[in-house]
Amino acid sequence: MGDFQFLYPAWFLALIPMAYLLRNRKPKSVVTSLIAPHLLRQMQTGAASRPSWPRWVLAVCWVLSVIALAGPSWEKNSIPGFQLAGARVLVMDMSHSMYTTDIKPNRLSQAHFKALDLLPGWTDGSTGLVAYSRDGYLISPLTDDSSTLTSLIPALSPGIMPxxxxxxxKGIEEAISLIKQAGYRQADIILITDGINDKELAESLSLLSDNPFRVSSLAIGTTEGGPVRHSDGSIFLQDDKTVISRLSLKNLKTLAAKTEALLKHSDLMTVT
Structure with missing residues (x-):
């Protein structure tokens, strides 16, 4: 009984109209000079014989209803208010192609800049951070203060990926898991990447088929592409050939369209 409480005590204000209904009422004065004495006695007898139990039955039902609406509880449960606000997870591509220098100084630096530009605008709700290479990795759980991510984003690079x-x-899967664990039913996923292949697209759409989350993409790179480099600036070679990374927007457009989201490439916004 020590934890007994009413969750919504404001409902007790609804008892005021009932108190007004049950208050003692004085009989209205009757002008006796205009009514014969025997008729006046008959009228007073009829008024006194009227039953009052309907009002009391109504009063009891009213009180019980108010108590039920007030929410009597013997347990204290916190109500997750965060669910009333929106949520978003920033998913950043940390594949080796982000070292490509078709955008100066390279795609990775531009991804950092773009991510940091987005954070100040996310003042409502919670923001989480995920990075991916061959697998997805949680960098920061959902937080109401997105500015706390500003110290984490510049440190992200392909070199720190396991x-x-x-x-x-895999990055989208990690973001979905983070959103669900926090109890959100709706959220946005913002993907910063230099492109996805057909297999990544198919797997992403499969993950999103049962989850109503929008995936907006920010594409980093150019369609002309450029040589992939190591973190020290040297050219990445494969079979003695320079590896060239070119941005393709086709699959990103499909991903945005399927989830009713947005695709942004460089400074041009394309609504799909």
Whole structure:
């Protein structure tokens, strides 16, 4: 009984109209000079014989209803108010192709700049951060203060990833898991990447088929592309050939269209 409480005590204000209904009422004065004495006695007898129990039954039902609406509780449960606001997860591509220098100084630096530009505008709701290479990795859980991510984003690079590779679906999967664990039913996923292949697209759409989350993409790179480089600036070679990374927007457009989201390439916004 020590934890007994009413969750919505304001409902007790609804008892005021009932108190007004049950208050003692004085009989209205009757002008006796205009009514014969025997008729006056008959009228007073009829008024006194009227039953008052309907009003009391109504009063009891009213009180019980008010108590039920007030929410009597023997347990204290916190109500997650964060669910009333929006949520978003920033998913950043940390594949080796982000070192490509078709955008100066390179794609990775531009991804950092763009991410940091987005954070000040996210003042409502919670923001989380995920990075991916061959797998997805949680960098920051959902937080109401997105400015706390500003110290984490510049430190992200392909060099700190446990395994090299590129799989956007794994990043999206990690973001979905983060959103669900926090109890959100609706949220936005913002993908900053230099492109996804057909397999990544198919796996991403499969993950999103049962989850009503929008995936907006910010594409980093150019369609002409450029040589992929190491973190020290040297050219990345494969079978003695320079590896060239070119941005393709086709799959990103499909991903945005399927989730009713947005695609942004450089400074041009394309609504799909």
């Amino acid at each position: 395994f090299a590779g590129s799989n956007a679906a």
